[in-house]
Amino acid sequence: MSQKTKQIAGNMLIAQSGGPTVVINQSLVGAVMEAKKHKEIKKIYGALHGIKGILGEDLIDLGRENVHTLQAVANTPSSGLGSVRKKPTPEDCAKIFEKLKKHGVRYFFYIGGNDSAETTHIINEEAKKAGYQLRCFHIPKTVDNDLRENDHTPGWASAAKFVAQAFMGDDLDNAALPGVKINIVMGRHAGFLTAAAALARTYPGAGPHLIYLPERPFDVTRFAAEVKKAYQKHGRCVVAVSEGIVDADGTPIAAAYTKEVDSHGNVQLSGTGALGDFLVGLIKQKTDISRVRADTFGYLQRSFPGVVSENDAKEAFAAGREAVRLATSGDIDGSVAIRRKKGKKYQVHFERVELRSVAKETRHMPDAYIAKNGCDVTKAFLDYAAPIVGQLPKIGRFKKIKVKK
Secondary structure, eight states, X not given: OOOOSOOOOEEEEEEEOSSOOSSHHHHHHHHHHHHTTOTTEEEEEEETTHHHHHHTTOEEEGGGSOHHHXXXXXXXXXXXXXXXXXXXXXXXXXXXHHHHHHTTXXXXXXXXXXXXXXXXXXXHHHHHHHTOOOEEEEEEOOTTOOBTTOSSOTTHHHHXXXXXXXXXXXXXXXHHSOSEEEEEEOOSSOOHHHHGGGGGOOSTTOSOSEEEOTTSBOOHHHHHHHHHHHHHHHSSEXXXXXXXXXXXXXXXXXXXXXXXXXXXXXXXXXXXXXXXXXXXXXXXXXXXXXXXXXXXXXXXXXXXXXXXXXXXXHHHHHHHHHHHHHHTSSSOOEEXXXXXXXXXXXXXXXXXXXXXXXXXOBOOOOGGGBOTTSSSBOHHHHHHHHHHHOOOOOOOOOOOOOOOO
């Protein structure tokens, strides 16, 4: 990679891809508002529904939107430009360059996860082959928190806050009417979002009492025994299960109930409640517990209005802003990574990393965050997650002072 101080003049194109989040529009608006400060960026276009919008020339002029509208969109969940799950073919790339050239685009920004980083990398490499000056930047986003090179990613903390608060409510419900409650949480390969359920433990004995992550093999017989043990101990049991749990061979348990895949070849895990139903049936079959229920959080976790991590929103905006600053600083491309500063006080900084280091592959929960029994998290994870997610609601409980008989 060469770095030249010479700035290139041209138009900017930005798009969003993959699953929507509560703060993905913060990154979008952060990039747009920063771009307005740079004279070398002439027009600011937004592609509707990712690269699908580029190919179809379905563009809007974001540079003409006023500050009030931009700020309102930034504080609105989901993808303001619309999203897409599409991996470009070589033929698509050739067409994309024709569209970029036609509209005088020299700055390209794509907000998304590892699949989106791969798409950005493909477009960037094709631009180099064609000798077309194009500065490509990936802006991180994913509720799974599984992007390599990042301490954490925009979107995860707000989704984690939703998960934690949902479990707080479900735990109180379960305490009032005891039984077994199983909640299926998003997380294909990484258990960060499911693990966030542990933040709901705000009083002694609070659930979730068991947490199952895709980083550890899931044994159906052991699961039933662990639920029964927790139920006997607490008189009830709340369970957090990742949608991506796998058997000893690494095959997703949910794969037995769906054959649908997306354009990147990923098996669809969130489109059914079959995994929860299977686990409910398992508990009823292997124990004498009669009151067993399950819910699949599904898409509710991603774009729930009003449940926003303050740090998540700030960092998402800053990531978009930083991408534009980097792209206009010289002949440079890459992905913006969030890094945590050392020290007791929670602080982050942003770094440029190579696109290929973020593209396609994902990271997993570190072993230090997973309890040795395989069905819980450690204090190290709580220390990692708590400052990013932020403050949760306070729970009031009676002291239960007994009246003498």
